[in-house]
Amino acid sequence: MPALKSAQSLDKLNGRTVLVDMDNTIVDWDAEFIRRYAAACGRDPQEVEKIVRNRAKFEIEENFPEAERAKVLETVASPGLYESLKPLPGAVEALQALVAEGVDVKLVTAPHPTCAGTCALEKYLSVEQIFGTAFQERLIITRDKTQVQGDILIDDKPKISGCKPCPWKHVLFSQSYNQDVQGKVRLSSWTAWRDVLPRAF
Amino acid sequence: MPALKSAQSLDKLNGRTVLVDMDNTIVDWDAEFIRRYAAACGRDPQEVEKIVRNRAKFEIEENFPEAERAKVLETVASPGLYESLKPLPGAVEALQALVAEGVDVKLVTAPHPTCAGTCALEKYLSVEQIFGTAFQERLIITRDKTQVQGDILIDDKPKISGCKPCPWKHVLFSQSYNQDVQGKVRLSSWTAWRDVLPRAF
Incomplete structure (x- = not known):
């Protein structure tokens, strides 16, 4: 039963x-970040998706090379992300x-x-x-x-x-x-x- | 000691x-509400202050006549109040x-x-x-x-x-x-x- x-x-x-x-x-959250970060950097969304969806670290910026981290955090703070x-x-x-x-x-x-x-x-x-x-x-x-x-x-x-x-x-x-x-x-x-x-x- | x-x-x-x-x-909070409500209604700030600072009820709108309550709540929601x-x-x-x-x-x-x-x-x-x-x-x-x-x-x-x-x-x-x-x-x-x-x- x-x-x-x-x-x-x-x-x-x-x-x-x-x-x-x-x-x-x-x-x-990941889906919207992937979309925005790929657009901001002119990168292939599938390539960004692979990094984000398989990441080992909770904090998003820690999964990217040092040189990219400022751009990652800028995307996190981009207006409308949390509303979308x-x-x-x-x-x-x-x-x-x-x-x-x-x-x-x-x-x-x-x-x-x-x-x-x-x-x-x-x-x-x-x-x-x-x-x-x-x-x-x-x-x-x-x-x-x-x-x-x-x-x-x-x-x-x-x-x-x-x-x-x-x-x-x-x-x-x-x-x-x-x-x-x-x-x-x-x-x-x-x-x-x-x-x-x-x-x- | x-x-x-x-x-x-x-x-x-x-x-x-x-x-x-x-x-x-x-x-x-009261000071900014008094300022904004008096301005919105064209009333003497001292008169509004008397009502607000001596009020018996916690919820601000309950201290005003029924006919004024919509305006009171509009003032509460007016942009910038909580920032000021x-x-x-x-x-x-x-x-x-x-x-x-x-x-x-x-x-x-x-x-x-x-x-x-x-x-x-x-x-x-x-x-x-x-x-x-x-x-x-x-x-x-x-x-x-x-x-x-x-x-x-x-x-x-x-x-x-x-x-x-x-x-x-x-x-x-x-x-x-x-x-x-x-x-x-x-x-x-x-x-x-x-x-x-x-x-x-």
Whole structure:
């Protein structure tokens, strides 16, 4: 009876707080960066895609030669990048279903230090476009995620540190730069949330 | 030995997390609203000041007749308001001294729902102007302050509610609309922080 089993598992979620990162967890940050960086440098987008999608390091600029890093950071801070991000497959449906299950869903995101203010503005606009105005209330913008209370945090960042011991359990959203992390519950696609998330508690 | 006593009290602060609201706690939101609302309506600023500075209700629009509320909210959302706010006396010195004492100071602020995105942008610009770029890392933007971990929250709002039980102790920053609140440690001026804050723990 897989339907019944699934319903029982989802009961575990009701009343919980699920924090969710945005860039490369909910929205495809890489896709927009690849498009913009290739255009800015006059390079083949497929060549840039190969570097970005297979990168070993979380911080984007660390995957490029020293001479290119200023241009990389300039692209990160280019107006409209954070407003143009498209959702990853299944992400919107998953978060809406979680809300319908009685879950306190919050989007917890750190603004990039090169453009903190405009990044914050664009994140509000992006949430409005993707989820509707009411969802803006669920947005928490902070550089330190360890200060935000919750049961789990779904995030692609390999290691999340800050001022406090982590109050939540880190569910790792799979990306190339976190493949070697062991011992964490891993969400490889939003379509798998019903199976993966109840196991995280 | 008042100097020694004061030093001993301040020891209590080291390593603590002090969350601080912005509008009407760190910056004089009322002053800029009064200026803009009087200009928008062609009214005497002193007349508007009397209403605003003596108001009984926290939400600004609730202190004006029904017919004026749309204009009030339009003023709240007017571009540049949150970027123009000036610090309250002693606020900057107090927060810098707290940081020097080894306190984890975070600014925790809710964007106004009429202008959430631009409000967030302007709050980053405002923090940069008032405290310098490095302080932007201390900004946490959230509608729900009960999800932010800390030892105390200094805030002018009479009652702070959200999804969680409050994890911090609420120190009330005095304003006209919170005069009747009993049973909370009260900070009436930033110049008094050395005496008041150690008593809050």
